[in-house]
Amino acid sequence: MRRGVFLFLVSVVPCLAAGAILAQDAPRLRGPDPFTREVPAPPMQRQITDDVRVGRNYPDQPPVIPHSIEGYAVDLNANKCMSCHARKFTEQSQAPMISVTHYQDRSGNTLGGLAPRRYVCVACHVPQTNAKPLVENVFTDMDAITEPERQPARGRH
Ligand code: HEC
Numbered sequence: 380m381r382r383g384v385f386l387f388l389v390s391v392v393p394c395l396a397a398g399a400i401l402a403q404d405a406p407r408l409r410g411p412d413p414f415t416r417e418v419p420a421p422p423m424q425r426q427i428t429d430d431v432r433v434g435r436n437y438p439d440q441p442p443v444i445p446h447s448i449e450g451y452a453v454d455l456n457a458n459k460c461m462s463c464h465a466r467k468f469t470e471q472s473q474a475p476m477i478s479v480t481h482y483q484d485r486s487g488n489t490l491g492g493l494a495p496r497r498y499v500c501v502a503c504h505v506p507q508t509n510a511k512p513l514v515e516n517v518f519t520d521m522d523a524i525t526e527p528e529r530q531p532a533r534g535r536h
């Protein structure tokens with residue numbers, strides 16, 4: 380009998396606690412109630428296109444896109460992004476050149492041109508919007524942890 384009570388406590392109590400924690404955030408992320416009800420899609424958020432390059436949150440982060448990419452084709456025949464970001468076009472476009480990793484295959488061999496695995500730029504680089512975050516972002520920059528007193532004023536992330 381005592382064993383039964385013990386098993387009940389170790390199995391049910393943590394579940395209830397987890398449920399209570401999840402329930403705090405759930406309503407904000409959940410769709411309509413009941414879920415079978417159809418609601419109009421929320422309006423598309425306006426993209427930030429102020430041409431100001433955004434700082435990276437860590438060195439390996441694909442930088443976000445600070446300009447409009449509306450109508451830029453990336454398909455079998457053309458890659459509009461490369462018409463500005465390829466090495467040979469950066470002088471006239473003043474766009475930052477794709478970095479050397481974009482010319483390497485997954486084994487680290489440097490290729491003569493853009494690596495196929497880097498062809499679809501927007502798989503990694505994305506525009507930003509002013510959308511209100513669904514949950515609070517508590518990300519802390521590594522520099523803020525190691526050198527809290529020497530923090531430059533940072534822009535949006
Ligand atoms: C007409 C030229 C042009 C085209 C086309 C273009 N870009 Fe850019 N891009 C720029 C310029 C110039 C900048 C520098 C910031 C600015 O002026 O907006 C830039 C900045 C960026 C940055 C920020 C780099 C950093 O270090 O912060 C990314 C990422 C980027 N572009 C990705 C793309 C992708 C992906 C596409 C295709 C969907 C694309 N660009 C198409 C000109 C272009």
Ligand code: HEC
Nearest residue numbers: 439440441460464475476477478480496497498499500503
């Ligand atoms: C698989 C993910 C991935 C794809 C696809 C990709 N990139 Fe990147 N890109 C990155 C990462 C990660 C970085 C930052 C680290 C680095 O340079 O490798 C980066 C960096 C950049 C930079 C900044 C370079 C610098 O030295 O400041 C530009 C510009 C850029 N990418 C443009 C592009 C364009 C244009 C394409 C498409 C032709 C593209 N990327 C495709 C992941 C990607």
